[in-house]
Amino acid sequence: MGNVAIKANALVKWFGEGEAKTTAVKSASFEADFGELLYIVGPSGSGKTTLLSMISGILKPNEGSVLVEGKDIWQMKSDDIADLRLHKIGFVFQDYHLFPRLTTVENVAIPLILKKMDWNEALKVGLEYLEIVGLKDKAQLQPVKLSGGEQQRVAIARAIAGKPDILIFDEPTASLDGDTGRKIVEFVKTKILNPERCVIIVTHDSRIYEYADSIMKMEDGNIIAFERNTNAIPYMSHEK
Template sequence: MVEVVDLRKSFGSGPTAVHALRGVSFTVRRGELTALKGRSGSGKTTLLNLVGGLDRPSGGQIRIDGRDLAELGEDGLLELRRDRIGFVFQSFGLLPILTAAENVGVPMRLCRTPVAEREERVRELLALVGLADHAQQRPGELSGGQQQRVAIARALANRPELIIADEPTGQLDSDTGRSVMRLLRAVVRSEGVTALVATHDPTLMELADRVLDLRDGQIVSD
């Protein structure tokens, strides 16, 4: 599903350049949950941004389901992010004025999904993440764990093939984090998606199919 070859990313130039990624190569098989671990500053977020088409590499190659991201223009990357990749962020990224149901429905509105189909998918996803009874509550009325569950449901809205999650339990206590991680593992299985998750959480590492260890911009173990 994901193939990364000799990926490099630098910020700045000359002697002051910061080399965030230094020749990273790995693959993620379809239907696999891969955890990406590493200390702060190791390059995890940079790597996820590149794989998700949110940034361009300085060198190397990224293929998503056989498509070379370097060959896609901005419109192509936008379509990829909208239709084939779901994102889950540490800060949840929910719109505070919208209800849980409305937040989950946002990606489908952007794709002009028919109203009846959209509403049915929203109900299905909120039930999947255990929030069917919280559909009309706004983010400020939900706990951190509940907000992250809404974010996971939203990431699944357009039936993506790949989920990219950056420290999804970073703002949660350990018990809530474990609950969210188990949910993510269950969702990968039930929805048949592939997931690449940056995390410090040992619970996810135990639940993952594989763990990639990133240090100083390089994969040191797989």
């Protein structure tokens, strides 16, 4: 495995045609390394989510390429891209998108089940990941019975249960109070990030910038700055 986890080359994405055409991302290029916590920051409408979707194999760019561990993902077939997402990329959505009718541990086991793991085995592994996020005792509860921060941690457990190389967080602190948000990001930095994993967080929450190894600023679809944070809090993950 090389050091570069994701490489985006001159990504362009527009929506609509003619007068309705809006360019969300204008020639974005960057690299994210393993062992790095990269923030993509910027105001609403700056193209953060569109860029995130393109690099994670969810939204096809109009121009440019995305290399994940050296492979151009947009040259792959759609089922192969889905496989890549399943095996290489973990997602933590802004609203978590946990299944309310499943228990916490069943939610965590979903990526494993999609990987065709046996049900009981998947639940066993899911429980281990719930332990990592400190929610083993709430394994049999439904997500609605958990607090926002706990749900976020379940979503993280689900994202890492498939042992992805790349973890993508979409506004992880948007629905949380400041203290819980900080705790979540601190948890990610200290427990989830490791030298063989790259974590990318889309946020505009400046309170959590101190955890970032790099911060990429976007505005109007352009990357306007890419800064290394030399004072970032180091990771000390034991997971993976």
